[in-house]
Amino acid sequence: IHLVDKVTGVEVSSEGEVSGVHTAGGDTHTADLYVDCTGFKSLLLGQAMGEPIESYGDTLINNKAIALRVPYTDKDSEMEHSTNATALDNGWVWNTPLWSRKGTGYVYSYMFTTPEEAEVEFLEHLRSTGVSDEFLKEAACHHVDISTGFRNNAWVENVVGIGLSHGFIEPLESSGLMLIYENALDMIDVLQSRGFHNIP
Numbered sequence: 001i002h003l004v005d006k007v008t009g010v011e012v013s014s015e016g017e018v019s020g021v022h023t024a025g026g027d028t029h030t031a032d033l034y035v036d037c038t039g040f041k042s043l044l045l046g047q048a049m050g051e052p053i054e055s056y057g058d059t060l061i062n063n064k065a066i067a068l069r070v071p072y073t074d075k076d077s078e079m080e081h082s083t084n085a086t087a088l089d090n091g092w093v094w095n096t097p098l099w100s101r102k103g104t105g106y107v108y109s110y111m112f113t114t115p116e117e118a119e120v121e122f123l124e125h126l127r128s129t130g131v132s133d134e135f136l137k138e139a140a141c142h143h144v145d146i147s148t149g150f151r152n153n154a155w156v157e158n159v160v161g162i163g164l165s166h167g168f169i170e171p172l173e174s175s176g177l178m179l180i181y182e183n184a185l186d187m188i189d190v191l192q193s194r195g196f197h198n199i200p
Helices: 043-048 115-128 133-138 175-193
Strands: 007-012 018-023 034-036 053-055 064-071 084-088 091-097 101-108 142-145 149-151 159-161
Touching: 007 043, 018 043, 034 043, 043 159, 064 115, 084 115, 091 115, 101 115, 115 133, 159 175
Parallel strands: 034 159
Antiparallel strands: 007 018, 053 149, 064 101, 064 142, 084 091, 091 101
16 A cells, blocks of 8 residues: 655654654554655654764765756757766766656755855856756755765664665765665565565
8 A cells, every 4th residue: 555645753662663653644554664764854763763873974075965857958969878977166966867857966065165156056057068047047956955874773673764764875876776775685684584474
């Protein structure tokens, strides 16, 4: 069953396990195992279970990103076969060609520039690559705070953190995709070792 809703609260039992998840729709969902995929918020693993994060911010200093979806104007000439990274003054820009649009963004550190200055720099870069002024004037940039580091344990009681809720390095070489894949395989291995064999 796929439910689309927003998590508004998490119940923790006296035994220290998650016993229910409250949603904006007014429901409480219960399960034997909870997989936390709530992103940087880490609502279950980080907040409800209190699992601490080991920060890498002293060495991985990029802690902000600006993301934007750019439509194709000429798909035949603009769609490329790979993701490109371009260095700018305060970080780097990714350009990921998708079937229906381009995904692009700017990763930088707030120690060297402000979000406003970074957005100006990012949009100027896009303009230099041929993105139209008309689009850029109305562009709705999405600013993201990045937390680099990992929670000490990915699995606490009946909660498993996968993806950003467990940790994040930086969007270099899509390391996050590899970590999600490896975490999922590890979770299946542990479940099977505990006698759960009918895992979809």
